[in-house]
Structure formats: structure tokens, C-alpha cells
Amino acid sequence: MSVRLFRRSEVDFVPVDPSATPDGEYALARLIGVKQSSTLGGGLVKFDNCSIEWTLLYDEILVVLSGNFRLRYGEQLENSLDAGPGDVLWLPEKTHLAYEGEKAELFFAVYPGNWRTLNGFPEV
Template sequence: MKTSQPRVMEWANSTFQPRFEHGDQAQAAPLCGTDDGSKLGAGFGRLTKASFEWTVKYDEIILVLEGEVTAITQTATLRAGRLDTIWLPAGTHVTYQAEDALIFYAIQPADWAQPDGVQG
């Protein structure tokens, strides 16, 4: 797959879409990923009255831009406010909680959902 060209992605053009089965609680506006030929996936997320479980299948870092996010893992309860980050390594079972938060996320590998792990 060909790598896309460098670009600016304007906040005003961000389009949030429901995320998986938790679309009523989590919406994402992807910025880069497999469509760009990248191993890195990144974007903005909105969490609204959110409380759902997930097993992270990628390394993930979350930067809280607005609100507060709680990530409950097997070993800790991680609370992050504005400009704080949460680091979750692949394989972490987590419960995400947030009343109303805007986040930036980055994940690697971006192709984690591909059954064969091959981008394309």
C-alpha cells in the first residue's frame, strides 16, 4: 500500500462516527491509519456517559483534552484530567469511564483489526 502525503487535518473538518458496539458512548474521528499506509493509528474521540469494557489489542496512549477519563485495569484505577495521558500496553483488559470527555488517541499497530495482521 502506498503511503499518503503529509497533510494538515483541520479540527473543523473532524467527523465523529460511532465506535463499535459502544457507539452511544464512544465516537471517533480518525486522523491517520491503515488507509494512509501507516502502522500508526491516531484520532480524536468523544466519550459520553461512557462505561464499557475492552481488551486493548494494540499499544495505546490517550491524551485527555477536555473532561476526565478513568481507565480501570486489573492492577490500577487510572484517572486522567485535562492534558494528562493514560498509557495502555497491548493485552490490557480495561473498563473506560467518562461522563463527557474529548480525547486524542494514538495506537500501534493500526491494523490490529485485520485478521491476518496485514495492512491493506
Template sequence: MTNADRAPARLNRFSDLRFQPRFAYPAMAEVVEVAGLADRSELAGGFARFRDADIPWQVGYDELILVISGTFAVETPQGPLEAGPMDTIWLPAGTEVRYVSEDALVFYSLQPASWATGAAA
């Protein structure tokens, strides 16, 4: 894929973003993607808000999480990873996790963006 095939560069203002419920736990997690398949990119990223969350998941992608505010924990088979503001958590594809937080805002980046479809970006 060439750069001409991708969406052009753009600015996403946080104040303009609209969070949507996510996972099977809509009261616990809301997300907004700022880049991904719609941009014809192999990389996806966005923001997520977690409130009173305890969400089991298996990541089907490599994921990097940056905590912006609050405390965010990821329980992994190797043990819990607890992060505060400006801390990051790295999760390799295939990791079984539980996302746990009373109240946190995080930025996530993942690859491949097409993980849910199984298609190449």
C-alpha cells in the same frame, strides 16, 4: 515500506472532522481517525468523545491517550487510572480495561494500526 508507499503529509482541521459511533455502545463513544491504515501507516491516531460511558474492552495494540477536556478513567486489573486535561494514559497491548467517563474528549494514538485485521500495515 518506503515513504513513497505512504500517503503524503497533510493537515487535519478539527472543525472539519466528522465523528462516528464506535464500539457496541454508539451512544457512549464517537471517534474519528486522522491517520492509520488508509495512510499505509503502522501508527493510527484520532479523537474520541465519550459521554456517560462505561465500555469494557481489551486493547489489542499499544495505546496512548491524551485527555483534551473532561475527565477520563480507565479501569485496569492494576487499578483505576483517572486523567484530566493534558494528562496521558499508557496502555500496553493485551490490557483488559473499562473506559469510563461522564464527558471527555481525548486524542488517542495506537500501534499497530492493523490490530483489527491482524495484517501488517
């Protein structure tokens, strides 16, 4: 594998479960997956007028690129952090959370990159 440049103008976002966000947007652009690396995954994600609840199966770093992003976390999602452009969040594996945003676009990196395979999910 060699060095690669991903131009923002050429990135395609794919809606993730549109039925879960009928009035909002949750879309993903996977840039680095298992075809490129088994140790690291990454890409871009959009959250707008939605709340996506999940328990992490990996370590994750988020960088807010635009918009307003809110992370709720804890067993009952009782804690929250608001972040804006330029802010960076680190989320350890097994964190229970909800991603929320208003026209938020973020860069994400996850470790391990092959977390789907390790947890019995099909690779996409």
C-alpha cells in the same frame, strides 16, 4: 503519502454501537488508518456517561483533551486512574480495561495501525 493537517472544526465523529450507550456517547473520529499507515493509527474519541470494556490488541497512547476521563483496568477492572485535560496515558497491548468519561474527548494513537487485519477484524 504526504503531510496532512486535520482541523478540529472539520473532524466528524461517528457513534460506535449506540445501543451500548443509550444514555451516553461513545463516538470515534478515525484520522489515521491503514490507508495512511500500516504502522500507526490515530484519531479522536469521545466518552460521555458510558463504560466501554475491551482488551487491547495494540499499544495505545491517550491524551485527554477535555472533560473527565477514567480508566479502569486489570482482570476484574479493579484498578482505576482519573485523568483530566493535558494528562497522558500509555496502555500496553493485552491490557483489560474500561474506558469511562464525563464529556471526555481524547486523542489516541495505536501501534500497530493494522491491528484489525492482524486480528481478523474487517477494516473500517
